[in-house]
Amino acid sequence: MTLLVACDPDSHRGLGPAAASAAEWQLKLDGRFEDVSATLISVRAWLQDRTGGHCGSSWEMALAECLNNIAEHAYSDEQPGEIDLWLTVRCNRLSVIIRDHGSPMPNHTLPQVSAPDVSCARADLPEGGFGWFLIHELTTNLRYKRLGSENWTGFEVSVNG
Amino acid sequence: MTMQIDCEDRDEMRILTVVADRIDAAIAIQFKDAVRAATQDAPPRVILNLHQVSFIDSSGLGAIVAGMKLLPKGTQMELASLNEAVDKVFRMTRMDSVFKIHADAAAL
Numbered sequence: 001m002t003l004l005v006a007c008d009p010d011s012h013r014g015l016g017p018a019a020a021s022a023a024e025w026q027l028k029l030d031g032r033f034e035d036v037s038a039t040l041i042s043v044r045a046w047l048q049d050r051t052g053g054h055c056g057s058s059w060e061m062a063l064a065e066c067l068n069n070i071a072e073h074a075y076s077d078e079q080p081g082e083i084d085l086w087l088t089v090r091c092n093r094l095s096v097i098i099r100d101h102g103s104p105m106p107n108h109t110l111p112q113v114s115a116p117d118v119s120c121a122r123a124d125l126p127e128g129g130f131g132w133f134l135i136h137e138l139t140t141n142l143r144y145k146r147l148g149s150e151n152w153t154g155f156e157v158s159v160n161g
Numbered sequence: 162m163t164m165q166i167d168c169e170d171r172d173e174m175r176i177l178t179v180v181a182d183r184i185d186a187a188i189a190i191q192f193k194d195a196v197r198a199a200t201q202d203a204p205p206r207v208i209l210n211l212h213q214v215s216f217i218d219s220s221g222l223g224a225i226v227a228g229m230k231l232l233p234k235g236t237q238m239e240l241a242s243l244n245e246a247v248d249k250v251f252r253m254t255r256m257d258s259v260f261k262i263h264a265d266a267a268a269l
Binding site: 033034036037040056057058060061064065068071072115116118122123125126127128130131133134137 | 183185186187188216218219220222223224226227229230245246249250253254255256258259
């Protein structure tokens with residue numbers, strides 16, 4: 001007898017409640033920088049446990065940039081809010097889904113950025129604008145969707161360095 | 162939230178040891194202020210010792226760049242003891258071409 005298991009092979013690639021429901025671990029945090037830091041520390045402990053201590057730093061850089069972006073741009077000091085985070089480790093990759101209730105991305109799409117220019121004079125060196133560049137470099141399957149009043153962001157990132 | 166930076170003057174260097182595990186968005190402003198306060202009368206070389214820092218994000222990177230830009234004219238900022246994660250941020254953004262990087266602060 002063949003047992004057929006109905007499943008959506010792309011559910012982990014999607015965005016929205018169905019994709020999120022398949023996740024291993026769900027967290028909630030306030031959309032403020034201090035809470036982002038505390039959450040990353042917790043996630044690091046969880047990942048070190050899941051990967052035998054060899055999770056690398058790429059996942060933390062990508063997740064930090066995405067969460068800080070939500071804290072700074074989707075929310076604000078005047079209008080803070082909550083962030084929901086769903087995490088799954090599969091095949092040396094961390095799958096991340098993020099939901100917030102803040103302002104939408106401009107044009108409801110992900111920003112496209114190029115590498116910052118560091119060839120200029122010292123006084124002109126950029127102090128920002130690295131975040132989205134790093135996210136694009138470090139992640140695969142980076143995606144964003146506006147659903148009603150919610151922002152959904154997802155990506156995958158190596159937990160092997 | 163405060164950022165502690167220990168200072169040591171030696172030869173023509175000032176070594177600033179960052180006493181923090183993270184330089185990130187939550188502490189970037191305090192970090193910038195602490196570096197500025199510690200470098201107003203700096204000698205020609207300021208070395209940022211990041212031995213204790215396990216993580217920086219783009220805000221932390223930006224704060225380090227800002228700190229460098231505020232140095233007195235003629236003072237250079239160098240970095241020491243970057244761990245793998247911190248080094249990666251500098252390499253990916255090509256900021257490793259902007260700062261002289263020492264592998265080990267203890268060998269300075």
